[in-house]
């Protein structure tokens with residue numbers, strides 16, 4: 756897993772704004788650059804495009820991109836107001852597009868079938884609640900990491916979650932081999948709520964950022 760480079764690199768000036776359909780190609784390139792070894796990257800470009808196109812179509816989604824002074828996308832953060840069944844609805848609403856887009860990735864890695872099936876069961880393993888947002892994924896282009904973009908994106912995500920009525924946002928981060936991301940979260944005041952293992956044996960940290968009061972959470 757990628758680590759954040761030393762943070763004495765100069766800050767890069769970025770603006771965070773909502774992701775649109777015109778950003779999808781750049782977001783997919785950024786995703787692959789930031790997270791080359793991650794599961795979604797292994798599913799290929801077509802799958803990622805379908806994923807982000809479906810995500811921004813969902814009214815409960817929160818999707819932000821960071822734009823540098825040349826107008827290029829250098830990072831993204833996506834999640835949602837975290838309604839029960841978010842991933843299941845995402846996959847089933849465009850099941851045919853996802854099925855077609857999955858073929859190359861599944862031919863390369865047949866074991867990924869189980870991960871996709873599990874994603875359709877998402878609500879049973881994630882916390883959810885009326886006022887709990889979820890930050891599902893964040894990535895900064897590899898040549899721009901460690902220069903303040905991730906912090907800007909996290910702040911933009913939290914701002915939007917608050918505007919939509921969240922009292923807290925949660926996220927899951929790999930507990931091992933992920934020192935930079937865990938350090939950033941703790942530095943920004945995220946609370947380490949629990950640690951658990953996925954069915955694949957990955958140790959994960961669950962963090963919450965409380966915006967107001969205490970969230971009403973169900974599992």
Ligand SMILES: CC(C)(COP(=O)(O)OP(=O)(O)OC[C@H]1O[C@@H](n2cnc3c(N)ncnc32)[C@H](O)[C@@H]1OP(=O)(O)O)[C@@H](O)C(=O)NCCC(=O)NCCS
Pocket residue numbers: 756757758759760762789790891892893894895896899900901902903904905906907928934935936938939940942
């Ligand atoms: C994780 C990621 C999103 C962070 O974004 P970034 O732009 O690189 O990070 P930033 O420069 O905004 O943030 C760095 C902050 O965390 C701190 N930080 C970073 N690495 C650190 C480390 N190893 N130890 C201590 N603090 C660290 C920095 O000091 C900085 O704090 P500051 O703003 O007070 O100086 C980005 O590096 C990335 O895309 N990584 C690969 C994908 C990934 O792991 N995504 C997360 C899982 S979905």
